[in-house]
Amino acid sequence: MLLRSARFPALALAMALAGCASQPRPAAQAKPLPDGLRADVAVLETTDLHSNILSYDYYKQKVDPTLGFERTVTLIRKARSQFTNSFLFDAGDTIQGSVLADYQAQVQKIDCGQELAIYRSMDAIGYDGGTIGNHEFNYGLPYLSQVTGTPMNVDGAGQHPCAGPHYPLVLANVNSARDGKPIFKPWTMIERKVAAYTPDGSQLSVPLKIAIIGFTPPPIMQWDKQNLEGKVTVTGVVEAARKYLPEIQAQHPDLVIAILHGGMNDAPYTPDMENGGWYLAGVPGIDVLLMGHEHTDFPGPRFAHLQDVDDQHGFVRGVPAVMGGFFGKDLGVIRLALVRQQNHWTIDKGKTFSQVWPICPPVIKDGKPSVSASNCVQADPQIKLVVGKLQQSAIDYVNTPIGQSTLRMSSYFADEGDMSALAPVNAAQIDYVRQELPSAHPELAKTPVLGSAAAFRTGFGGPDDYTDVQPGPLTLRSAADLYFYPNTLTAVKIDGSGLKAWLEQSARRFNQIDPHATGEQQLINEKYVGYNFDQIQGGIAYTIDVSKPAGQRIEKLTYRGKRVIPGETFVVVTNNYRASGGGHFPGLDGNNVVLAAPDGTREILAHWLQQHPSLSSQDLPATSWHFARLKTRGPVVFTSASDKQAVAETDGLHNVKQIRDDGDGTAVYSIDLSH
Template sequence: MLIKPVKFICFLIALGGCMTKLATADVIKLRVLATSDIHANMMDYDYYRLEPTEKFGLTRTASLIKQARLETENTVLIDNGDLIQGSPLGDYIASKGLTDEELHPVMLAMNSLDYTVATLGNHEFNYGLPFLNQVLKGANFPYVNANILDAQTNAPYFTPYTIIPTPVKTIKGDTVTLNIGYIGFIAPKITIWDKQHLDGKVVTEDIITSAKKWVPKMKAQGADLIIAINHSGIDASGYVNGMENAGFYLSEVPNIDAIITGHSHSVFPSSKFDGLPHVDINNGLINGTPTVMPGFWGDHLGVIDITLDNQNGNWSVVQAHAKSRPIFDATSKSALVEADIELINLLSTAHDATQHYVNQPIGKSKNNLYGYLALIQDSPTIQIVNQAQITYVQNVLDKDGSLEKLPILSAAAPFKAGGRDSYAVSYTEVDKGELTYRNAADLYLYPNTLTVVKITGEEVQQWLECSAGQFNQIDIENDNPQELINFNDFRSYNFDVIDGVSYEIDITQPARYDGDCNLINPDVSRIVNLTFEGKPIVKSDLFYVVTNNYRGFGGKFAGTGSDKVVIAAPDENRAILASYITEVSALEGQIDIQADNNWRLRPIVSDKTLDIRFGTAGHDKAHNYIKSGAKVNLISLKRDPEGIEIYRLDLQSKK
């Protein structure tokens, strides 16, 4: 049974409780500091490259936190979830487990930084509820979530909100108590993404529905200020019940005074959101509500400055401004802060142990496995994952004779493929030679579990059509520069490559689906010449497709959803990959992985000389690999200030 890690603070207030209001008019300036999507990146250290970094890590963010606190009298510090998973440090702690007396390193760090309150992210559930509960017991601050419900009782599974009486200084220097309410929300799809851990234990509620239910209660109990800690992103495309990214519509809920968002690994306010309705980028407001999304991996600190005025005994927000402060300047390529020495020392034991953990050998590779070109051609970094998944299923499928004998395909996507919202170094890079656990984690970033779905040939086609949404449409009559990859609206982890079939992608056609697999152009198709064993696939053909639990149970891509799953394995895709490397290395001395080039971008016929642009890692290792390994003509144009090398891709002639 889950131990509830937090209790309501409201009823503990002496001398009148939460309903007490100040009678004297005055002004308070409050600063709200926020982190989100740290993903266990506590140290400013890249465990995949085995080298320090200036671009991420809570030890760097901690310096921003301390600076921001020195600048103003009144501060609170909030974490928006996705904290315990996402780096080798997180995997190491989960693999060894925690004793009853042991604190998770993330809690050591958070406690030392004196966090005020936090909420849960979807990746908090990747290691199961018992482990999560053990982690949360070590927090010296409350955790809140309102839209995760007990599957049996439909009551809140965690404490939905808390109201904390906070001593603050007015601008006149008086000390008063401000009752600050905090309420947490999470993307409702956690019950799909972590079905194996959550099925039958919890259900989720729509974020907006939950907010409208609980926020009035918080106000009635005396909250002077209400802050929504929302582990979901910002999507203004139209409200849908149960939507994943509800931050925009949360800003419309009455009495929510400030919002922390996250989950989508973006930065708000930023130019990326310019043009959205009712969004003030300059002041960080959505529908007039101050909102911040502080990036990921600790690369930004969210800062919301709020001015409250007390009139007739009631505090009200009269001015607010939000921004995200970076730890690194991408233009000058320089660190904006140094790492916090106290936090480095506190985490040194876990850091040293993690380095030992990731350096455990698992096998050898004959070839370099680099993901610099994974978005434009078949990549060995995807090939090895698909080969491992197919081999696993071939060994375990139909042991009891209950399943049909069908062709086995496998789907995998590049998790680290760069992009303007990422880093020029954020690519899978596995050098040939001895392989260690860190290499397996580099190839497969998340602790997903393997699933198998049974789908039709038509669903294979539509699955790939959704994947092909990552490309911008290329206009064959336009000889001006055209960007190939749609980094703004499409995430590379949705660019599934399906091995076992062959196909081409026609990027001169508009996308059939948007980045969320919503049908937008029903009369077009980008996937052409789709074949299996040399024969065209027809709609009625049947296949097994090996994938992960997020995709298999997700229902977003054609052919996925609970009703399509025929195998839900207990084993993690990453562990399956590591075992495959070990087994093949033991038998053959090393793995020899090369892309089989089962897909390609279709050549373009045009009377004009097209200028199709593609950006990837801007360093010599990448440049040399691309020079020898590109299957299409790529002409280097420049390396821009963000460390990305820009190429012109020639699809009008074959290499």
């Protein structure tokens, strides 16, 4: 061994060459920690922040106290004051999802030395680690490499670190296609002194080693195919965990925390499973599970049907777990009760539990919980100081005028047949492809081109989570409201059978209605998300019979008045997410793409609106569908924002009636399917 000494290099070298037996004394062994020692450790989690830093609705241009990281920070400070020992992690979908995020990624692009606004905000409160969600890949790998400060061996990515978050990001299941190595560190170790207590009540400061390992949904290879194909490969979450856990265990951690940007599904496991949390919890060596992606809470009733899941105390197959909502609406909290036994820490499951703390605790009204803005926690003032100037620049940008409209375009009743917010998207898509297709595919120049769009904002996030573009001036904000995500435009070639299958899949948005039932029946299948209810326009017409089982509901499908036959050819314009398999639509797997535009759908829409400076109904394709007539004994009902019946009337839905106000900004409506 060659000894090196800064003060006496010659002496050290002489000792080594002479084979001197004198060696540095080994460090004294730390005194073993006593059995029975206890420590309470809070594991705090944010997830799916989607760059909602401030409590602000960019589309309605007003403060929205029901969301925003600046209010989550208030809960983080509360938790840190309540728990002597705490760690804070983020489970991904962090850098995309708001006007501010798009502004930094696509308009006023940040340089290598600037830290992204959401990361600066998170650094202001201090995080211990995080992982990468699927939406982190939306802006491409070079951007992701830059803003995370992570050099990647992939096309276009920088080889020198840029400014990134001041906490480690881990990701175990995405590898470079060049060398097979992970593009992020798959795992890392965090060491911290924590307060612990002996059985007699004495306090000790003891070391705690926590390993964190991260995972993203494997279907990113479909959802962001144009950004990832040929550049990275993805493995299943269970396979990745089993690969790295042996080397983690070799470092003797006290706890292993899996940070999964995914939820839970107990269907048979496959390596491309989107929500593999249930199976990940079953991998030996995982002590704690943090989840996200599904935009919901755990513990919570949504997962009560899963085997070996305690939806009250927050355990998945015996592993403490939490999923902390989305948009900064909640903070996930796991209270780990640790006890020292046989020279290692164990989790006392009888005293361990998980909770989701909302920034707006529900109030009970008429026996039901509801959210009141007046009951939300205050925003932490520090966060606005971090991003205030940038926020104003983004607001100024999206208020750039692009035209006028005589129409109100809203999604309050998009599920019931009001296509006012979808028609301009479909019109813009169809025009774009009709111009580009003849040069790209001359053989398809005369093929019918249809547009497919879904309402992205249908109330999932609360009573303000709807598109609503009022008549009058149109701005870039209007285009962003009409098209929420930064998808790119993609066109696919299908036949008549494929078109019907596409529409049948979309129609799963509805429950099957029993015409003989006398009680209320819910029209909307809440398990089928609104952004997967594609509505297709461009000369076709069809009806949806909700009395029929899913898969048998599309009737009277015609194109320009003639029945669509199975072998008839169409080009349907959609987005890269759907065309690559997102939503699991039959026949859509990326293999029938005929045009993959370099342009974002939102930008295409904004350009189209500029070309129609006085937008009217004559510029838009006709409404393409309605419900098949159905006489029901009892009412068929659905929920939307309150006091919007006049909007339904104006847009031709004369069979919709508000029947009761929920008092939280939403209302229950009935729809008469016999008219």
